Amino acid sequence: MAVDGERVAALVRELLEAIGEDPDRPGLRQTPDRVAAAYAEFFSGVGHDPAEPLAHTISVAQGPAPDTLPSGAVMLRDIRFRSICEHHLLPFRGHAHIAYLPGEQVVGLGALPKVVDIVASRPQVQERLGEQIADAIATSLDTRGVLVVLDATHECVTMRGGQQADTSTVTIAARGAYREPGARAELFALLGGGFGPGANA
Structure with a gap:
């Protein structure tokens, strides 16, 4: 619509x-x-299916590089996003970090930012945004685990109320194997920035 x-x-x-x-x-x-x-522009994702960019997958075994079956996670870091907080209709923006444990089917890396953009382009709260990204990937791809970490600054925090200009919010959404904190420890180490089990789950 x-x-x-x-x-x-x-x-x-x-x-x-x-x-x-x-x-x-x-x-x-x-x-x-x-x-x-x-x-x-801000609300172009309303009514759009975030799984659509994931519809075209690539067979690892039968694809162009069958000898490169991933043995670990595929991670895409620092995906820029912006969204609108549904509580005050003020922007929040930051970076999304996405990792998944692929099975036999993988997806082109360019598809993951498109998923983020669709889900972010609607009235949102950060916690739900991460969960919806994780759900779209977990249900659309042949994957054993999905991890989505969002680090964002909210204008409803930086420009009103307490006006905490340097505050950012980190949320984590995990599916499959990455529900276990130990399984995602390596990914947090790769991300750096103080992410870890104590961040918002």
Whole structure:
């Protein structure tokens, strides 16, 4: 379902009036349309299936490099993402780190950032964002374990309330073998940054 840009623009105009502003003054005249265009981008993942980028898999045994069957995890670090907190409609952004233990089928590495982008492009909370990424990978790929670590800064924390400008939030979502803290210790060592069993699960 596409964002109704015309309706968003009308509501933004009403919002500007509600805070005591004049939506017809020069600096705000185009704001409703600009916000509508931004929302079309921010919320483009609403109603889209995050598993879609994972539909095309590659057979390790019968693929172009059958002699390179992975013996350990495949990890993609530092995937940049941005999302909108559903509590205040303020942005949060950071990096996603994804690892999975492949079976006979693997996926092109470019598919994983697309999964993150789809799930992040909707009103979210960070904890659910990580869980939805992990679920999409675990249910779509031939995998024995999935680990998703998100490290993000939330404007609802940095710009309002206590205004903790240097605070970031780390969440962990694990499936399969990586539900065991010992099994993911090597991955945390590769990530660095103080991630570990004490981080939010």
